[in-house]
Amino acid sequence: MFVLEIVRPTRIAFTWGWERSDTRVPAGSTIVEITLVPLGGGTRLTFVHRKLPLDMRDGHDSGWSHYLGRLKVVAEGGEPGTDTLADPAVRHG
Secondary structure: OOOEEEEEOOEEEEEOOOOOOOOOOOOEEEEEEEEEEEEEEEEEEOOOOOOOHHHHHHHHHHHHHHHHHHHHHHHHHOHHHOOOOOOOOOOOO
């Protein structure tokens, strides 16, 4: 991952991909943009993943939705529980 832009506290853009030879999304090949905007008593998060191959979008949409949902739970003070998508082989502890 390489950070492309930071506008504190409202925006971050970074490259995305995997450092594996068996992936169609190699490290640095796509761009993720996250924008935060205050809204009422909360925050609107806008998430855009650019340059992702068309046939990879559904899987990434599911993954990002899963992890953004977990982030929401934590941001609201909750415990997200066991991560059903986590792969122990790639976890960094």
